[in-house]
Amino acid sequence: MGKSTYYVSNFIDELFVNGVEDIVISPGSRSTPLAMTVAEHPHLKEWIHFDERSAAFFALGIAKTKRKPVVLVCTSGTAVANYFPAVVEAYYSRVPLILLTSDRPHELRDNGAPQSIDQIKIFGDYTKFFHEMALPDGASNMIDYARRQASRACYLASQSNPGVVQFNFPFRDPLIPDLSLENLWGERSTPYLGNVNGRETVSFDEMELLVDQLKGDKKGLVVCGELTDEEDATAILELADELNVPVLADVLSNLRQHESTNDNIISTYDAVLKDEEIASQLNADFIIRFGAMPVSKAYFKWLQSQSNIKHYVVEQSSGYREPTNVPTMMIYSDVETFATQLIGYKHEISINEQWTQTWMQLDKQSRLILENTEEESELTEGHVALALSRSLPSNHSVFVGNSMPIRDMDTFFLTEKKQVKVFANRGANGIDGVISSALGAAVAGEKVTLLIGDLSFLHDYTSLFIARKYKLNIRVIVNNNDGGGIFSFLPQHEEKEHFEPLFGTPFDPQLKLLVEAVQGNYRKVDSMEELEKLISEDVTGTEIIEVQTDREANLEWHRSKWQNVKGSVEKHLKGSSS
Numbered sequence: 346m347g348k349s350t351y352y353v354s355n356f357i358d359e360l361f362v363n364g365v366e367d368i369v370i371s372p373g374s375r376s377t378p379l380a381m382t383v384a385e386h387p388h389l390k391e392w393i394h395f396d397e398r399s400a401a402f403f404a405l406g407i408a409k410t411k412r413k414p415v416v417l418v419c420t421s422g423t424a425v426a427n428y429f430p431a432v433v434e435a436y437y438s439r440v441p442l443i444l445l446t447s448d449r450p451h452e453l454r455d456n457g458a459p460q461s462i463d464q465i466k467i468f469g470d471y472t473k474f475f476h477e478m479a480l481p482d483g484a485s486n487m488i489d490y491a492r493r494q495a496s497r498a499c500y501l502a503s504q505s506n507p508g509v510v511q512f513n514f515p516f517r518d519p520l521i522p523d524l525s526l527e528n529l530w531g532e533r534s535t536p537y538l539g540n541v542n543g544r545e546t547v548s549f550d551e552m553e554l555l556v557d558q559l560k561g562d563k564k565g566l567v568v569c570g571e572l573t574d575e576e577d578a579t580a581i582l583e584l585a586d587e588l589n590v591p592v593l594a595d596v597l598s599n600l601r602q603h604e605s606t607n608d609n610i611i612s613t614y615d616a617v618l619k620d621e622e623i624a625s626q627l628n629a630d631f632i633i634r635f636g637a638m639p640v641s642k643a644y645f646k647w648l649q650s651q652s653n654i655k656h657y658v659v660e661q662s663s664g665y666r667e668p669t670n671v672p673t674m675m676i677y678s679d680v681e682t683f684a685t686q687l688i689g690y691k692h693e694i695s696i697n698e699q700w701t702q703t704w705m706q707l708d709k710q711s712r713l714i715l716e717n718t719e720e721e722s723e724l725t726e727g728h729v730a731l732a733l734s735r736s737l738p739s740n741h742s743v744f745v746g747n748s749m750p751i752r753d754m755d756t757f758f759l760t761e762k763k764q765v766k767v768f769a770n771r772g773a774n775g776i777d778g779v780i781s782s783a784l785g786a787a788v789a790g791e792k793v794t795l796l797i798g799d800l801s802f803l804h805d806y807t808s809l810f811i812a813r814k815y816k817l818n819i820r821v822i823v824n825n826n827d828g829g830g831i832f833s834f835l836p837q838h839e840e841k842e843h844f845e846p847l848f849g850t851p852f853d854p855q856l857k858l859l860v861e862a863v864q865g866n867y868r869k870v871d872s873m874e875e876l877e878k879l880i881s882e883d884v885t886g887t888e889i890i891e892v893q894t895d896r897e898a899n900l901e902w903h904r905s906k907w908q909n910v911k912g913s914v915e916k917h918l919k920g921s922s923s
Contacts, residue, residue, distance in 0.1 A: 346378060348483030350522040350529070353378045354385075355488045358530040359495035359537055360443070361388050365416055367788070369404040371397045373420020375460070376447035377520040378481070380418055385524050392788070392815070397424045399808045401431030402770075402778030405440050406785020409768060410742070412573065414441040414502040415785075421448045422460035425467060430777055435509050436471040437772030438637075439573070441502035444472075444511040450480060451515060464513050473508040474501045480515055488531070496538040504542060505662040544679040545662055547686060555676075556690045558655055563630040564700040565590050568644070570636035571597035571771055578603055580684035581635055585609055587691045591704035595639035596745075596755040597771060602763045611704050612759050613711035615641040616910045623914050624650070627703075631655040635680055637771060638666055640755045645669060659683055703921060710913045712759055715906060718873060725902040726750070726824045726894055728873055729796065730757035733822075736877040737794065739764035741884075744783035746797035747774050748831045750824060754796065766791070776801035780821065781808040787817040792884050799825040799854050809863040812887045820880075820888040826896045827851045833900045849896070860889045869893065 346353075357379070360368075368383050369392045370376070383391050394400035397419050408415040419425055425446045435442050448454075449461045466475045476494060479487065494512065502510045547555070559565065567585050569592060572578050578598070582605045585592045593614040594600040601612045611617075618624045624647040632654060638645070648656075648669045656673045659680055660666070667673050676683060687694075718731060730753040733743060743758075743765065745751045751769050758767065770782055780802065783795040802823050812819055832838060832848035845851065860867040865887035870876045879890055 346481060346519060346522045348523070348526065349481035350378070350382070350524070350526055351483045351488050351531075352481040352491050353382050353522060354526075354529045355531050356491040356495045357382050357386055357389070359492040359533065360416060360499065361386065362533055363496055363499035363536045364413055365443070365499060366390060366411070366413070367392065367404070367407050368416040368418060369394055369400050369407075370418045371395065371400050371420070371424060373424055373447065374520065375449065375516055376418055376420040378516055378522045379445055379447060379514065381522050381524065383418065386530070392811075394811055396807065397427035398430060399778060399781040399805060399811070401428040401442070402434070402781035402805070403785045403788075403808065403811065404442055405431050405435050405770070405778070406744070406782035407788050408435075408440045408442060408785070409438070409573075409782070410786045410789035410791055414443050414499055416443045416445060418445045419447065420460070421446070421464065422462050425464050426462070429468065430775065432468050432471050432509050434770050434772045434775065434778070438571075438770060439506045439508060439772075441507035442509045443498045443502050444509060446511060446513050448513050448515045450517045468509065468511060471509065472511050474510040476510075476512050478512055478514045480517065489537075492531070492533065492537040496536045499536075500538060500540045504540070506664050544682045545677060546682050547676060547678050552686055552690070555657070556687075556693055559631060559694045562695045562697050564628070564697050566629050566632045567592045568632055568634040568639065569593070569598035569600055570595045570634070570639045571769075572599060572636045574680070577635065577680040579605060580681040582606065582610075584684040584688055587688050588694055588696055589698070589701055590696045591701050593639070593644065595636070595641070596751075596758050596767050597640070597769055598636055599766055601758070602760045602765050604762055606762055608705050609701060611708045613708050613715060613756075613910070615643050615756050616711050616715060616907060617707050617914055618643040618647045619907050620911045620914075621646070621650075623911060623918065626918055629654055631657070633657045633659065635659050638668060640751055640771065699921075703917075706917060707914055710917060711910045714909045714913060715757055716759060721873075721902075723898060724871060724873065724876070724892055724894060725899045726826070726892075727753050727757050727899070727903060727906065729822060729824060729876065729892055730754045732873060732876045732880055733794065733796065734758045734760040736880040737763070737765055738881060738883075740792060742766045742768060742786055742791040742793050744779070744786050744793055744795045745769040746779045746795070746801045747771070747776050748798055748801065750796045750798055752831070777804050780805040781811075783819060783821075784808060784812055784817055787812075787819045788815075792818065794820045794822065794880065794884065796822050796824070799823055799827065799856075800850065800852070802856075803852065803854055806859055809865065809887060813863050813865070816886070818884045818886060820884045820890065822890045822892060823856060824894055825854065825856065825891050826894045826899065827853060828896065833896045834903070856889065856891045863887060865889050867891070
């Protein structure tokens with residue numbers, strides 16, 4: 346490549362200057378200039394992953410936990426297309442990724458050249474920005490161009506609602522960069538492009554109109570879905586405390602275990618709202634929602650029934666995450682700033698005291714029922730979430746798979762004031778790439794326990810070779826119900842002729858043999874005591890804990906818990922109304 350190497354090296358160095366730390370590379374020929382230059386950079390950490398699909402989820406996990414852009418590098422052709430599932434997840438969950446996709450030069454496109462597909466805007470609207478880079482050129486103005494585009498990539502991936510940007514690099518032969526060139530990285534120590542992000546606020550007049558609708562002894566709620574910013578969480582808790590308003594806290598809000606959590610944080614609202622008749626007695630006057638839509642289907646259905654409610658959704662700067670179709674006022678504002686603004690009106694907003702006390706009492710009673718495992722000898726999937734709630738040490742993280750694991754965590758992870766974070770890929774809610782994302786969280790310095798179902802485990806099992814390669818510490822708890830356990834809770838369960846082959850989908854995974862192949866440590870547990878003991882221990886290496894469960898027994902256990910909560914809530918509501 347000669348002096349055109351400067352074009353690539355300055356682009357890569359500018360990524361570092363803008364705060365990039367991690368670059369995930371999948372091997373290939375066309376990406377040689379990028380891969381070798383990254384490997385040579387003295388301050389960037391490269392991670393080599395053989396599977397682009399898994400690599401992209403791995404990068405997503407790093408970016409989700411570090412809250413800064415992670416770069417992906419791949420060769421041309423279907424390698425690029427394999428990024429697609431993670432790109433979709435990053436788009437919906439607002440995670441910053443920078444894709445450096447290598448490509449054939451223009452004369453080798455659309456003419457049958459090998460390993461050549463149309464990569465131009467291949468991800469469509471799932472990327473925030475696409476740019477086709479010029480062919481490498483060592484001229485000084487082209488080096489400036491390369492730095493400008495790299496700086497732009499970092500800014501665009503991170504600004505506003507974070508997301509994915511793609512920079513497509515065409516390369517001609519020869520592909521080997523000249524890494525012996527003097528002053529390979531240039532001399533910049535500050536970003537090529539300066540950017541200042543202002544905080545969006547609600548105007549005085551708009552705030553006055555909003556507060557006017559919240560006056561008068563109202564039955565109000567704050568609802569929190571997935572939150573990604575610690576400062577936002579602290580501000581929301583302060584707002585809830587100042588207004589004395591109940592907060593329905595999704596497990597991914599990480600408010601339940603926050604050090605500032607008070608009794609008005611309602612963790613059991615999903616169980617409380619399961620019964621539609623009970624839910625109809627808990628009509629609210631207004632809701633202010635922060636973060637993504639909560640996991641709870643019961644909350645979703647309850648909100649749809651609230652035809653007269655005033656519904657406010659606070660979004661950072663753009664986007665629309667409100668699937669219930671309830672009439673909604675979107676408030677586009679920085680969350681911390683909006684919460685602080687609203688606190689300024691606390692003397693004008695009156696929350697019905699009995700309403701708050703009712704929610705707090707229902708939460709207290711429901712928690713006792715959900716946490717009670719006395720005289721329960723058989724392990725269910727709910728027991729696993731309870732064990733994590735009880736025994737996971739502080740300064741740990743839990744990455745949660747989709748389908749049943751995230752729902753059980755939302756219902757049964759009831760821990761309080763413990764330094765624990767909960768993560769999940771709830772953008773598109775897929776069961777793919779979950780192990781890879783959890784490994785990414787482990788890269789970010791987290792002590793990670795992954796809770797996952799058996800089918801999702803099989804989907805991404807090969808990513809555990811990366812855990813072995815880089816000696817990552819992760820504990821994987823596999824709820825093995827030999828199939829798709831969530832379908833036992835859905836109407837498909839009644840279709841007896843087709844249920845097992847189409848929805849139950851038993852594959853009889855031999856987890857012990859799979860774990861041996863990646864040289865991991867395997868344990869199978871059949872008691873709550875043993876499970877809690879293992880969870881309480883420090884994570885070292887790759888540990889797989891198998892929890893064998895029965896789908897029908899699991900279904901009946903959940904139904905029993907919900908029925909007991911229903912009885913307790915009914916009794917309280919009847920007593921308070923008499």
